[in-house]
Amino acid sequence: MDEQLIQAIVEQVLTQLNQSTxxxxxxxxxxxxxVSARHVHLSLEHIEHLFGEGYTLTPKSELSQPRQFAAMEQVTIVGPKDAISNVRVLGPARDLTQVEVSLTDARKLGIHAPLRFSGDIQNSAPVTIVGPKGSIYLHEGCIVAASxxxxxxxxxxxxxxxxxxxxxxxxxxxxxxxxxxxxxxxxxxxxxxxxxxxxxxxxxxxxxxxxxxxxxxxxxNQPIPTIKKEASTPEQKKELVVYQKKVLTEQAVLKLTTPELLLPKKTIVTALAEDAARRKGITLVRQ
Ligand SMILES: [Zn+2]
CATH class of the missing domain: 2.40.40.20 (Barwin-like endoglucanases)
Known part of the structure; x- marks a missing residue:
């Protein structure tokens, strides 16, 4: 086994041990x-309008939720400022057409899409959907989906x-x-x-x-497990943070927001934690 792999495994095990469970x-x-990319759910009526009479969606790949699929079909969504093409249609057809975009997408399109849970589209933002056989203007239906x-x-x-x-x-x-x-x-x-x-x-x-x-x-609201300690010398005006757990892991270092961390003598520091500290410019100070 190479050194890096061993270090990664040690880090994983120690991270688990550091947790209370x-x-x-x-x-x-x-x-x-x-992570859901921008997509469109279409009603049966709108599928026909965009792709032609009697048209049905062609499944491309299954999604994690049973019976849900990403379709071969794609559309272009258009707002007052810009358009985004190749937006995936998800199947099967729904009762109501709904366009889900990120806030970044909404800004690009110039659409004031509200943050909503899927299905809650009343008074949401208007948007235009363009397909190969036609286009539809939705008075409401564009949302930023809440997690x-x-x-x-x-x-x-x-x-x-x-x-x-x-x-x-x-x-x-x-x-x-x-x-x-x-x-x-x-x-x-x-x-x-x-x-x-x-x-x-x-x-x-x-x-x-x-x-x-x-x-x-x-x-x-809980910070990482540290306590603050007054600087011991006059030139060290900044507050020092003392680590409180037995093992300092990479995960813990990634959560740190201080430039310096005081480590009690017996604290074990994993190799990945040291790397992470170096990358983040955090000085680890042995007590
Ligand atoms: Zn979902």
């Missing part, structure tokens, strides 16, 4: 995070949450982010997955697969 319990609490978690009733019991509840999620990613006001959606049909949009995914630096965990309101 046991590794298996921690694994059980993981929620996969999926949410799909789960089965079994999962809801396991996480001790209910349909419609808003919770907080800490994303474990290269740039960890805590998402607040994440809505729980429970259905027999749902598979466990958190959905965020591309702006949120980029904020957390999520690339490929990632997961999050539900955290309590207190945890949301």
């Amino acid at each position: 046991t590794p298996t319990e921690a694994l059980d609490q993981r929620i996969p995070i999926a 949410h978690i799909h789960m089965s009733p079994d999962d809801a019991r396991r996480f001790n949450v209910t349909e419609g509840q808003s919770i907080n999620v800490r994303a474990h990613s290269a740039r960890p982010v805590i998402f607040t006001n994440v809505k729980i959606r429970v259905s027999e049909r749902y598979r466990l997955e958190m959905h965020i949009d591309t702006d949120e995914g980029n904020a957390a630096f999520i690339q490929g697969s990632s997961y999050g965990e539900i955290i309590s309101e207190e945890e949301t």
